[in-house]
Amino acid sequence: MISPIFFPGGNIGELAVNGTVNDVAMCGARPRYLSLSFILEEGLTMQAFWDILVGIKFAAEKAGVQIVTGDTKVVERGKGDKIFINTTGIGQMHPKASIGMDKIKPGDKIICSGYIATHGIAIMSLREGLEFETTLESDTACLNHTILALIDQFGSDIRLLRDPTRGGVATVLNEIARDSHHGVEIQQAQFKVMEEVEGACELLGLDPLYVANEGVFMAVVDPNSAETVLSALQKLEYGQHASIIGEVVEAHPRQVILHSKVGGRRVVNMLTGEQLPRIC
Amino acid sequence: MKHLTEYRDPHLVEQYATEIRHLATRPWNIMEVCGGQTHSLVKNGILQLLPPEVNMVHGPGCPVCVTPLHMIDKAIWLAEQPNMILCSFGDMLRVPGSRKSLLEAKAAGADVRILYSPLEAVKVAKDNPNKEVVFFAVGFETTAPANGMSVLHAHQLGVKNYSILTSHVLVPPAIEAVMNDPEARINAFLAAGHVCTIMGIDEYFPIAEQYKIPIVVTGFEPVDLLQGILMAVRQLEKGEHRVENQYSRVVRPGGNPAARNIIDRAFQVTDREWRGIGTIPMSGWELNDDLSGYDANRKFNVPQEKAPESTECIAGQVLKGIKKPFDCPQFGKKCTPSNPLGAPMVSSEGACAAYYYMRFEN
Known part of the structure; x- marks a missing residue:
C-alpha cells in the first residue's frame, strides 16, 4: 500500500x-x-x-x-x-553468500549505498497540505544486480545486507545492534542527504535517519576489505554515492551511538510509530 | 543548506565549548525554555560538550507537553462527534488523553486530519460546507499568528463551519512560574528565539530585573545554543543580569508587528492550565469575545470534566526543571514513547522522549 x-x-x-x-x-x-x-x-x-x-x-x-x-x-x-x-x-x-546477524563481528564496517531519505520526502512532498515545490524523485530501484555483483566478488566478507525502507537507516542500525549483541557507532557527517531532502526534513522537524528509502541498502562488511568493497560498489549501478558510515564495536552492546557533525555524541534509538511533523 | 550549515560549523562549536569550559568556575543551572532547544541540545550531542559546572535544565516550552489532559479529551470528544472533521498539527495525535489518543480515535473511524497550517483547515471547512471543522490550536506565541489568522480569514470569508479549540500558552508567565517555585534553582534562562521573533524582547526586561537573572534570547542551531550558553555564563560569572539577544539575525527588538497585530485582533489574555504545572494566571490566549463564534469550546457543548493525571508521572517537576527525566522511577520502564504516562514522553520535543531516544543513560 x-x-x-x-x-x-x-x-x-x-x-x-x-x-x-x-x-x-x-x-x-x-x-x-x-x-x-x-x-x-x-x-x-x-x-x-x-x-x-x-x-x-x-x-x-x-x-x-x-x-x-x-x-x-x-x-x-x-x-x-x-x-x-x-x-x-x-x-x-548465491553459492558464495554467507549472510547473517551471527556473522557480524566488532570492527566490521557499515556501508550505506547512497543518498538517504529521498523516497520518504519525495512521497511526503505530494501529500495533501504539504505540496512544497521540489523536483525530488523517489529512489525506487531494484538492487539485486548490484548486491549479487558484490557477493560474487567478496563472498563471505559481506556479512549482512539490509534495505532501510520504512523506519529508515536508524531502524536497520538498531536491528543490527540488537540482534548481533554488539554496539554500533555511526558518523553523521558520512551519511549523504540531498540538500532538498535535508531542507524538507528541517522544515518538518523530521530526522532523515528515520525517513524511508527504496533504492538504498546497507552492508556490514569485513574491515579488511571494506575499502575495496566500497570502491567496487561505487563503480556499480546505484552505488556511486556509497560511503562507510560507521562500524560495529564491542562497547555499548545493543546501542547505536551517533557522532554528530558538531562533535557531540548521542544515542540513536528505535522509533515508536511514524515520525509526525512537529508544531513549531 | 545555506544559512544553516554555518551555524553547525564544528570548529565554531568547539571554540565556544572551550570558552565555556574556561569561563565557568562555579555550578550554574541554565534553563532553555523551548522544547526545540532541548531537542537540538540532545540531538546534536551538545550536552556532552559542556563542562560539569554548566547544568542545562529543560524547561516547559514544549506545547505538546503542557497541553492539559482535559484539552486532549476535548479534542477527542469533538473528533468523535458526527459530521465533524478535527484538524491538528501532527505531534498532538499521539498524546494520550485520559482514555485514548487522537490517533486511536482516528483508527476507530473519527475524521482526524494532520495539517501543516491552520489556513488549510479553513479550506477544508470551505470544501465541506455540511460538516463542522475544528482546528486544535495549541502552541506558544509562535503558532498564535497563524491560528489567529485562520479565524480572521474564516470570518472574512464568512465560513461559519470553522472553529478552533484553543490552548495557547505564553512564555514570560511560565518563566515567572518557574522562578516563583521554591524548589526551582535556575540561575539563567535561554529564551526561545522563535517566540521572540514574534513578540520581541521587551517582555523580558522586567523579569530579568525582578529576579536578577540573565536572559539570553537564543536560536536553535548548535552554534546558536553554545553562543547563548556562553553569553549566559559570562553574565553569571560577572554577576550581571541583563537581557541579551544572541539570535539577532532573526529577532528584532519589537518582534514582528504584522504578526502581533493579528494576535491583538484575534486573542485576549486568559488564565491557562499547564499540564504538570497547574494554572498560571494570565498565561494563555483565548479568542476575543467578538470572535467567540469560532471558539469550539463555546460553540459546541464540550464536556468540561477534568480527568485526573497519572500520579506516577513527574512531568511537572521535569517541566519546571526540578528533576531530570532519569530521576523518574518509571522512565524507560512503565513510561516509554509507546506507552507514555505523561506528555513529555510523547512529543519529540519533550525532555523525556528526547532523553529516551537520544541521551546516554547516566
Whole structure:
C-alpha cells in the first residue's frame, strides 16, 4: 500500500516489484519468481491501471524476475484505496553468500549505498497540505544486480545486507545492534542527504535517519576489505554515492551511538510509530 | 543548506565549548525554555560538550507537553462527534488523553486530519460546507499568528463551519512560574528565539530585573545554543543580569508587528492550565469575545470534566526543571514513547522522549 499511487520517480507497481526483489536480494539470493496480486477498488481508471502494469513490466524486466502467478479481485467503491498490490518472491541463494546477524563481528564496517531519505520526502512532498515545490524523485530501484555483483566478488566478507525502507537507516542500525549483541557507532557527517531532502526534513522537524528509502541498502562488511568493497560498489549501478558510515564495536552492546557533525555524541534509538511533523 | 550549515560549523562549536569550559568556575543551572532547544541540545550531542559546572535544565516550552489532559479529551470528544472533521498539527495525535489518543480515535473511524497550517483547515471547512471543522490550536506565541489568522480569514470569508479549540500558552508567565517555585534553582534562562521573533524582547526586561537573572534570547542551531550558553555564563560569572539577544539575525527588538497585530485582533489574555504545572494566571490566549463564534469550546457543548493525571508521572517537576527525566522511577520502564504516562514522553520535543531516544543513560 502506498499513497499516492503515482509519485515522481515511479508508481505503486514498480515499488511493489522492487520491494520484493530487494527483500530477496538482501538474503543473498538471486530473485527469480514473483507472485503478484491486485485488489482493485471500483472506480480506478483503466489508464491508471495500465500505467501501473507497465511500471510492473519494466521493473520486472530490469530486475530479471518472472511474474509467474497472481490474482485480481475487485472491491466496491469505498471498500479499498484505489489499488492494493501483494507480492511474494522466491530466489536462489548465491553459492558464495554467507549472510547473517551471527556473522557480524566488532570492527566490521557499515556501508550505506547512497543518498538517504529521498523516497520518504519525495512521497511526503505530494501529500495533501504539504505540496512544497521540489523536483525530488523517489529512489525506487531494484538492487539485486548490484548486491549479487558484490557477493560474487567478496563472498563471505559481506556479512549482512539490509534495505532501510520504512523506519529508515536508524531502524536497520538498531536491528543490527540488537540482534548481533554488539554496539554500533555511526558518523553523521558520512551519511549523504540531498540538500532538498535535508531542507524538507528541517522544515518538518523530521530526522532523515528515520525517513524511508527504496533504492538504498546497507552492508556490514569485513574491515579488511571494506575499502575495496566500497570502491567496487561505487563503480556499480546505484552505488556511486556509497560511503562507510560507521562500524560495529564491542562497547555499548545493543546501542547505536551517533557522532554528530558538531562533535557531540548521542544515542540513536528505535522509533515508536511514524515520525509526525512537529508544531513549531 | 545555506544559512544553516554555518551555524553547525564544528570548529565554531568547539571554540565556544572551550570558552565555556574556561569561563565557568562555579555550578550554574541554565534553563532553555523551548522544547526545540532541548531537542537540538540532545540531538546534536551538545550536552556532552559542556563542562560539569554548566547544568542545562529543560524547561516547559514544549506545547505538546503542557497541553492539559482535559484539552486532549476535548479534542477527542469533538473528533468523535458526527459530521465533524478535527484538524491538528501532527505531534498532538499521539498524546494520550485520559482514555485514548487522537490517533486511536482516528483508527476507530473519527475524521482526524494532520495539517501543516491552520489556513488549510479553513479550506477544508470551505470544501465541506455540511460538516463542522475544528482546528486544535495549541502552541506558544509562535503558532498564535497563524491560528489567529485562520479565524480572521474564516470570518472574512464568512465560513461559519470553522472553529478552533484553543490552548495557547505564553512564555514570560511560565518563566515567572518557574522562578516563583521554591524548589526551582535556575540561575539563567535561554529564551526561545522563535517566540521572540514574534513578540520581541521587551517582555523580558522586567523579569530579568525582578529576579536578577540573565536572559539570553537564543536560536536553535548548535552554534546558536553554545553562543547563548556562553553569553549566559559570562553574565553569571560577572554577576550581571541583563537581557541579551544572541539570535539577532532573526529577532528584532519589537518582534514582528504584522504578526502581533493579528494576535491583538484575534486573542485576549486568559488564565491557562499547564499540564504538570497547574494554572498560571494570565498565561494563555483565548479568542476575543467578538470572535467567540469560532471558539469550539463555546460553540459546541464540550464536556468540561477534568480527568485526573497519572500520579506516577513527574512531568511537572521535569517541566519546571526540578528533576531530570532519569530521576523518574518509571522512565524507560512503565513510561516509554509507546506507552507514555505523561506528555513529555510523547512529543519529540519533550525532555523525556528526547532523553529516551537520544541521551546516554547516566
